[in-house]
Amino acid sequence: MTDQMIKLEDQICFALYATTREMTKRYRPLLEELNITYPQYLVLLVLWEQDGITVKELGSRLYLDSGTLTPMLKRMADNDLIERKRSAEDERKVVVTLTETGKKAKEDAACIPARLLENVDAEPAEVEKLKDTLMKMLKSLHELNEKGE
Amino acid sequence: MTDQMIKLEDQICFALYATTREMTKRYRPLLEELNITYPQYLVLLVLWEQDGITVKELGSRLYLDSGTLTPMLKRMADNDLIERKRSAEDERKVVVTLTETGKKAKEDAACIPARLLENVDAEPAEVEKLKDTLMKMLKSLHELNEKGE
DNA sequence: ATCAATTAAATTGTGTACAATTCAATTGTA
DNA sequence: TACAATTGAATTGTACACAATTTAATTGAT
Numbered sequence: 001m002t003d004q005m006i007k008l009e010d011q012i013c014f015a016l017y018a019t020t021r022e023m024t025k026r027y028r029p030l031l032e033e034l035n036i037t038y039p040q041y042l043v044l045l046v047l048w049e050q051d052g053i054t055v056k057e058l059g060s061r062l063y064l065d066s067g068t069l070t071p072m073l074k075r076m077a078d079n080d081l082i083e084r085k086r087s088a089e090d091e092r093k094v095v096v097t098l099t100e101t102g103k104k105a106k107e108d109a110a111c112i113p114a115r116l117l118e119n120v121d122a123e124p125a126e127v128e129k130l131k132d133t134l135m136k137m138l139k140s141l142h143e144l145n146e147k148g149e
Numbered sequence: 150m151t152d153q154m155i156k157l158e159d160q161i162c163f164a165l166y167a168t169t170r171e172m173t174k175r176y177r178p179l180l181e182e183l184n185i186t187y188p189q190y191l192v193l194l195v196l197w198e199q200d201g202i203t204v205k206e207l208g209s210r211l212y213l214d215s216g217t218l219t220p221m222l223k224r225m226a227d228n229d230l231i232e233r234k235r236s237a238e239d240e241r242k243v244v245v246t247l248t249e250t251g252k253k254a255k256e257d258a259a260c261i262p263a264r265l266l267e268n269v270d271a272e273p274a275e276v277e278k279l280k281d282t283l284m285k286m287l288k289s290l291h292e293l294n295e296k297g298e
Numbered sequence: 299a300t301c302a303a304t305t306a307a308a309t310t311g312t313g314t315a316c317a318a319t320t321c322a323a324t325t326g327t328a
Numbered sequence: 329t330a331c332a333a334t335t336g337a338a339t340t341g342t343a344c345a346c347a348a349t350t351t352a353a354t355t356g357a358t
Contacts, residue, residue: 011262012276013176014191015283016169018212021315022290023162028316039344042163056306063167066307068345075343092306092353113160121289122282127161130282133275134164140270141171170345177347188314205336215337217315224313241323241336 023116030112034105039064040076041109047082047098048106054093063142081105172265179261183254188213189225190258196231196247197255203242204233212291230254 024038031041039062046053046061055069062069073096076082081102087093117127173187180190188211195202195210204218211218222245225231230251236242266276 011194012280012283013169013172013187013265014194015280015287016165016172017187017191019283019287019290020162020165020169021212022287022294023165025294025316026290027162037343038162038166042166045160045163054306063170064344065346067309067347070308072344090306090354094307116162119293120286122286126282130279130286131161131164133271133279134161134168137269137271137279138164138168138171141168141175144268145171145174174346186313203336213314214316216317216339219338221314235337239324239336243337 026116027112030115034108035079036076036081036105039068039072040081041112043069043072043076043096044081044098044102044105044109047096047102052095052097054087054095056093058096063138076102175265176261179264183257184228185225185230185254188217188221189230190261192218192221192225192245193230193247193251193254193258196245196251201244201246203236203244205242207245212287225251 027038027041031038034041036044042062043058046058055066055073059065059069073082073084077084080099083097083099084094085097087095122130176187176190180187183190185193191211192207195207204215204222208214208218222231222233226233229248232246232248233243234246236244
């Protein structure tokens with residue numbers, strides 16, 4: 001409880017933090033070919049599944065708020081990947097739509113997931129288990145953060 | 150291989166990315182009491198283990214470079230948590246040392262790891278397994294990123 | 299119908315991240 | 329011993345994150 005509890009290597013959170021950054025770093029050269037960043041890639045993943053959603057919906061899928069999304073979506077619009085327009089029914093909402101360029105990028109991106117974990121020393125079953133545990137924790141943490149507990 | 154491969158929920162990387170941010174968000178109120186951020190907390194964790202190391206060494210423990218560390222360490226010095234001074238033997242190196250305030254913060258921080266996973270719905274064994282898998286992946290990814298493969 | 303709450307984005311300000319470059323100190327080698 | 333190569337930090341420029349605030353549109357209760 002005293003000393004080893006406070007050691008870096010013991011911290012699950014550090015493992016998450018560092019692994020996420022190394023993973024993102026590994027994505028970078030692949031995504032550079034598409035002229036996007038990793039968070040922008042996540043936005044595209046959502047839009048490829050469901051085009052024409054609001055900033056709010058996008059945020060709830062990605063656990064991001066408008067403070068992060070607004071400037072990011074503007075950059076993506078500047079790069080002609082998406083379009084942003086106010087909803088006609090509710091002027092508060094901004095609807096995000098894929099451009100033709102944004103739609104086409106899907107084919108180029110199809111190979112990315114496979115290329116990513118290439119050469120990474122980890123069993124598929126172990127990775128699957130990892131993902132399930134993470135998603136469970138994510139849900140649990142998000143609920144706690146929501147209710148401000 | 151076509152459509153489901155590219156879905157958000159399937160992406161281990163998204164699970165990492167989102168869980169890390171929710172975890173950091175959960176740390177925030179606890180660390181605010183110490184007037185530090187999560188990355189700054191990691192710096193302190195390293196220094197509490199081994200005081201008086203260089204920026205380089207700190208970076209290799211945390212997988213961060215001087216571009217991130219230099220401004221962060223300056224802020225921590227401004228807040229009187231650490232001191233930065235050029236090494237006498239090798240003027241290129243900057244040695245980072247804990248101040249009395251920085252040392253004292255260790256006691257206040259002792260309770261943090263326990264408080265953190267409180268209320269998080271996850272078995273200790275599962276979390277332990279998660280950490281091991283992550284650290285293995287981290288090492289593997291870092292080597293690949295290092296050699297620019 | 300009116301006006302106080304609520305909601306959706308945008309904005310502001312601070313703090314990471316990181317690639318790429320610069321600069322000064324040190325090392326290795328001809 | 330010069331001096332090119334290397335090394336450790338700092339700097340520059342871009343892109344997230346996110347708390348807190350602001351603004352405009354919509355709802356809901358009276």
